[in-house]
Amino acid sequence: MMKANYGYADGSGQYYITLDTDKCDGCGDCVRACPASVLEIVPNEFDIIDGGDIMSVREEHRKKLKYSCAPCKPTTGGGEPPCVTACPHGAITHFLSSAKGQVM
Numbered sequence: 001m002m003k004a005n006y007g008y009a010d011g012s013g014q015y016y017i018t019l020d021t022d023k024c025d026g027c028g029d030c031v032r033a034c035p036a037s038v039l040e041i042v043p044n045e046f047d048i049i050d051g052g053d054i055m056s057v058r059e060e061h062r063k064k065l066k067y068s069c070a071p072c073k074p075t076t077g078g079g080e081p082p083c084v085t086a087c088p089h090g091a092i093t094h095f096l097s098s099a100k101g102q103v104m
């Protein structure tokens with residue numbers, strides 16, 4: 001199983017968005033669900049044999065995910081973010097890895 005990881009940290013802790021590239025079929029539901037246009041569909045470079053398309057975090061958002069994803073990150077109390085709930089294959093996770101002050 002291949003995983004793509006996109007991490008960010010803010011005042012509350014360290015977060016990760018992960019994509020299980022084997023589960024993702026590039027349907028684009030998460031892209032349409034994201035209110036901040038963070039995601040896009042790109043050629044699957046993790047699987048050079050079967051190819052296809054997968055979700056990716058847009059280059060311009062990778063260094064500023066703490067701002068882009070702030071409205072719907074997992075600790076805001078709104079439940080799972082729209083990208084996670086939109087995925088019909090359960091390919092995306094978005095979680096708090098370590099709260100601020102926790103030893104990593």
Ligand code: SF4
Nearest residue numbers: 034038069072081083
């Ligand atoms: S957490 Fe929210 S802003 Fe971030 S990628 Fe998912 S839907 Fe978009």
Ligand code: SF4
Nearest residue numbers: 024025027028030087
């Ligand atoms: S909704 Fe799920 S399967 Fe569809 S592109 Fe996004 S991550 Fe991939």
